[in-house]
Amino acid sequence: MIDALDLLRTRGVLSPIDYHFARMLERIAPPQRWEVLVGAALASRAVSQGQVCVDLQQITREGLRDPEHHPMADVSLPAYTAWAQALRQSRLVSSGEILTPLVLDAAHRLYLHQYFRYQQRLAFNLQARVGRVVPLPDMAWLRDALARLFPQRDRDPDWQQLAAVMAVARRFCVITGGPGTGKTTTVATILTLLQEQAQLTQQPFLHILLLAPTGKAAARLAESIQQQTVGLDTADGIKQALPETASTIHRALGYLPQSPTTFRHHAANPLAADVVVVDETSMVDVALMTKLVEAVPAEARLIFLGDTDQLASIEAGALLGDLCHTERPPGYSPAFAHRLTQVTGATLPVDRTRQSSGIWDCIIHLTQSYRFREGSGIGALARAINAGQADTSLAYLRGEQTAHPMEPPYDDIALVTLHHSQEPAAVLGQAIDTAFGDYARVREPEVMLEQLKRFRILCAHRQGRYGVEQLNMLVEARLQAAGLLDPRTVWYAGRPILITHNDYQLHLFNGDVGVITSTPATQGQLRAFFMGPGGSLRSLVPTRLPPHETVFAMTVHKSQGSEFDRVALLLPADIAPLLTRELLYTGVTRARTHVTLYSTEAVLREAVCRRVQRASGLRDALWEDGTRQ
Numbered sequence: 001m002i003d004a005l006d007l008l009r010t011r012g013v014l015s016p017i018d019y020h021f022a023r024m025l026e027r028i029a030p031p032q033r034w035e036v037l038v039g040a041a042l043a044s045r046a047v048s049q050g051q052v053c054v055d056l057q058q059i060t061r062e063g064l065r066d067p068e069h070h071p072m073a074d075v076s077l078p079a080y081t082a083w084a085q086a087l088r089q090s091r092l093v094s095s096g097e098i099l100t101p102l103v104l105d106a107a108h109r110l111y112l113h114q115y116f117r118y119q120q121r122l123a124f125n126l127q128a129r130v131g132r133v134v135p136l137p138d139m140a141w142l143r144d145a146l147a148r149l150f151p152q153r154d155r156d157p158d159w160q161q162l163a164a165v166m167a168v169a170r171r172f173c174v175i176t177g178g179p180g181t182g183k184t185t186t187v188a189t190i191l192t193l194l195q196e197q198a199q200l201t202q203q204p205f206l207h208i209l210l211l212a213p214t215g216k217a218a219a220r221l222a223e224s225i226q227q228q229t230v231g232l233d234t235a236d237g238i239k240q241a242l243p244e245t246a247s248t249i250h251r252a253l254g255y256l257p258q259s260p261t262t263f264r265h266h267a268a269n270p271l272a273a274d275v276v277v278v279d280e281t282s283m284v285d286v287a288l289m290t291k292l293v294e295a296v297p298a299e300a301r302l303i304f305l306g307d308t309d310q311l312a313s314i315e316a317g318a319l320l321g322d323l324c325h326t327e328r329p330p331g332y333s334p335a336f337a338h339r340l341t342q343v344t345g346a347t348l349p350v351d352r353t354r355q356s357s358g359i360w361d362c363i364i365h366l367t368q369s370y371r372f373r374e375g376s377g378i379g380a381l382a383r384a385i386n387a388g389q390a391d392t393s394l395a396y397l398r399g400e401q402t403a404h405p406m407e408p409p410y411d412d413i414a415l416v417t418l419h420h421s422q423e424p425a426a427v428l429g430q431a432i433d434t435a436f437g438d439y440a441r442v443r444e445p446e447v448m449l450e451q452l453k454r455f456r457i458l459c460a461h462r463q464g465r466y467g468v469e470q471l472n473m474l475v476e477a478r479l480q481a482a483g484l485l486d487p488r489t490v491w492y493a494g495r496p497i498l499i500t501h502n503d504y505q506l507h508l509f510n511g512d513v514g515v516i517t518s519t520p521a522t523q524g525q526l527r528a529f530f531m532g533p534g535g536s537l538r539s540l541v542p543t544r545l546p547p548h549e550t551v552f553a554m555t556v557h558k559s560q561g562s563e564f565d566r567v568a569l570l571l572p573a574d575i576a577p578l579l580t581r582e583l584l585y586t587g588v589t590r591a592r593t594h595v596t597l598y599s600t601e602a603v604l605r606e607a608v609c610r611r612v613q614r615a616s617g618l619r620d621a622l623w624e625d626g627t628r629q
Contacts, residue, residue: 036093282306491542575606
């Protein structure tokens with residue numbers, strides 16, 4: 001037993017926290033079989049890897065891998081049925097009905113007790129919201145309002161219009177879609193409908209909260225809603241009743257520094273809101289979402305927005321994937337589909353096995369992209385990646401003819417094939433000189449911030465030859481050699497920075513991008529400049545900044561929610577656990593006009609074929625489906 005734990009720790013499979021957690025349990029309730037202690041250590045490890053639990057069936061089928069993703073042939077695990085039996089016989093394990101450190105469910109998934117409770121509470125509260133159906137307002141008014149707010153629609157079904165009806169008809173709904181599919185446009189229209197309905201029934205205007213997991217995402221959501229509001233065909237009073245600001249989830253819940261895992265708002269002290277909109281839901285972990293859902297009043301509407309194909313939260317859980325269960329064929333219950341058809345006349349997919357309303361009646365997936373032009377290679381490549389089509393993805397990138405003869409070679413995507421011995425400067429040097437040279441030649445902060453939106457290097461890792469740290473130093477060195485920057489001090493003129501921690505006093509948030517420069521108004525003194533609300537420019541003394549880093553290059557994870565004209569997506573030369581379909585899709589779709597992938601074909605093929613697998617029981621709990629998919 002000790003040898004197994006020590007070996008797993010020595011090989012880097014277990015962190016010190018995982019190892020000592022198992023040893024602590026051994027001291028609490030001796031003696032314990034080695035299967036129990038290894039299970040405890042792996043359950044702890046699962047949470048650090050973004051999983052809610054460890055799936056005994058999956059891990060015994062696939063085996064353990066070291067941090068470099070190499071199989072560990074010298075470590076054998078018991079058959080999962082025998083492993084589950086050993087766990088059930090331990091005093092440390094229960095099925096969740098009593099307080100024990102570990103919980104084993106009926107599907108042989110092993111949880112830390114706290115994460116089992118998060119999942120259980122979240123599933124209970126979401127199911128309760130799923131069951132709350134709202135009587136539709138006056139049908140004549142609703143049809144007229146939909147025709148006014150969704151003019152010139154020629155699609156059947158019009159998913160944006162259906163999303164609006166769903167949000168009016170239910171207390172809970174999920175609106176998903178890729179970049180440019182109109183999620184925030186749809187939400188702005190939904191909020192308009194809800195405010196108009198309140199006025200129609202002579203009720204006060206609704207109190208609406210716009211939330212997102214990061215400050216940057218919150219600011220972008222508020223800006224987008226305001227932009228969409230301008231063109232809506234509704235009264236000025238309705239427009240003025242729509243929210244102008246958004247908040248991070250932590251700030252809305254009332255973050256308590258002295259108790260980081262609890263908040264001021266909870267089930268006994270709920271948020272003051274009639275409608276809560278949560279953007280970038282895929283980035284929210286199961287613990288935070290549990291606390292948010294419990295703090296939303298039972299009678300309030302809750303609307304989730306997100307992209308199911310993007311990377312999931314860095315913390316535990318794959319919430320949006322579990323909610324939407326994209327592996328299942330789409331289909332609404334006959335009664336709910338009939339209800340929506342009565343209002344819109346649209347033809348909806350129906351699943352007649354779903355005779356009762358459930359989570360499947362709360363999900364709308366938007367598919368029409370308004371961001372990528374007709375014939376966009378970025379859009380075609382993103383679809384091929386999501387479908388797991390490695391050969392097609394490579395053919396697109398090489399400019400070859402595909403199986404679809406009507407598809408021409410695309411001019412907005414490219415592949416630069418890496419070789420193991422190549423240094424980043426050899427493959428990226430010219431792109432750096434061209435893109436960042438223009439940026440480094442200007443000193444006006446507004447122009448610098450605008451230039452930064454035109455090009456960005458995205459990496460899978462922070463460290464290593466093709467990691468963010470190495471690439472940022474490479475850019476600095478090349479611009480210094482060209483006489484454009486002098487990065488010998490921490491704060492140098494021309495340094496682009498990325499805020500990495502929220503600072504509510506300074507109104508700077510994780511993900512905000514600024515530049516270090518001087519202006520005539522600062523009399524030659526360096527300041528950090530950021531774009532504020534409404535396009536106003538803010539400046540701060542650099543020493544006041546919260547934690548930050550240089551951002552010529554950034555990880556794909558940190559790029560979520562951002563857009564750039566052109567992207568250089570740099571993958572490592574060797575296959576690594578982080579390289580997945582979701583990471584590749586997220587990186588590719590950050591580009592508006594052009595993306596260049598720097599990769600070996602083997603690494604690219606592996607990334608397209610590998611999906612993020614996060615063990616969780618939330619999907620089964622929400623879909624009431626005993627199948628394992």
